[in-house]
Amino acid sequence: MSDWKAKRFWKEATVEEGNGGFEVKLDGRPVKTPAKRSLLLPTRAMAEVIAAEWDAQEGEIKPHLMPATKTANAAIDKVAVQHAEVADMLADYGDCDLLCYRAEGPAELVARQAELWNPMLDWAQQALGVRLALREGVMHAPQDSAALAVLRDKTHALSAFELAAFHDLVSLSGSLVLGFAAAHQARDPEALWDLSRLDEIWQAEQWGVDEQAEEMAAVKKDSFLHANAMFTLCRQV
Template identity: 30%
Template structure:
């Protein structure tokens, strides 16, 4: 059934709630054509809103998607994401910035959810991408040398930034428990507590995508670029593809997906710094 056959009243109600439900449920709505014609950005009461045909976007919980005025340039990027959607078959990868703002609002004044995020991201520090090294005999030790060359300086930079000492996994010993010290966790926890909801949402995505607390921190502090994080995250994969070749479609899609998630995280985090 096409949306054009629905009464005007039902159409207006649907357009108000569809955005929130689409993000929340990742609905597949191939039966509907795009129902909005225009996207716009407007300011009200010190906040910025993105609208579809005059109706504000909403979060999965039904709140209006509010964007701080200092982040207004990103509101236009959110509007562009929706303006470029060809149909109402919405997928998260089509809305990278929208979904980050939605996540940030869900984290606002939600202490239990923030604690859950803290617990999840800090776990990555124990088995961080940058802290897991290949065995010396693998690839004649060439992969290990490449990892040591590119990863050890990052480990050192992180340690100096937080005045901590990190343990790493030695490939010659095998995959064993690599729990960081209580003191390290406490220091990192204090830093996480200092992040505002927009920074935390961006950091959460970056860590989950790169599997690296260290790379994400250095990226969001401006020590690494998005492209460098993608390259360093895929160091072993790049080493293997240079040696054996790649599956172009699969590897290209994975690379694009990682780059999009890392880049959108860095962009939102940069603007979110203005809120502190």
């Protein structure tokens, strides 16, 4: 029995509106999450992407080829039931945001961080209403509590589906500011990902590319871009 794997049993995956959202149905039967909850989606656009994942399955079901379904399941089964805890965890990144911790040297790296990261902190001041302070080195220094409270409120205001995507935007980049920039579509998501890897890119330019590290980074980039796409789907009609 341990070798048994689920196989496609349906002919067609469709999207239907109802119950306050959009459902993906397999031959008329609604898809359930792993916890047996209704896979009720906030937008038709997201439901259509998930339906396409189910329609693309042939023979044995391959969950790793269904990233949108996986994210939606996480939003319903995990984030929705512990929304406050997840929001607090992500908001804490504001107190140690990647963009605030600057190298002490060499001068070229210091200059590049200022050139590329300062505009994002400027954006956060304009769009989010907070100005995070810079730190030199890696020792933690707390940010202004009022600024952190604003960022915390904005994080808690996200829906479960938004927060599920936001989790990866923030945790993969190491930056709450970059996560919000992606959510606000302030920059191209690939450009935002490159900003999160500024230090690694600079190191590779100096010492050469570490192929294993680049392979791992490519996997994380794909996850970041997927999270960005899922956040966007949350707000599409």
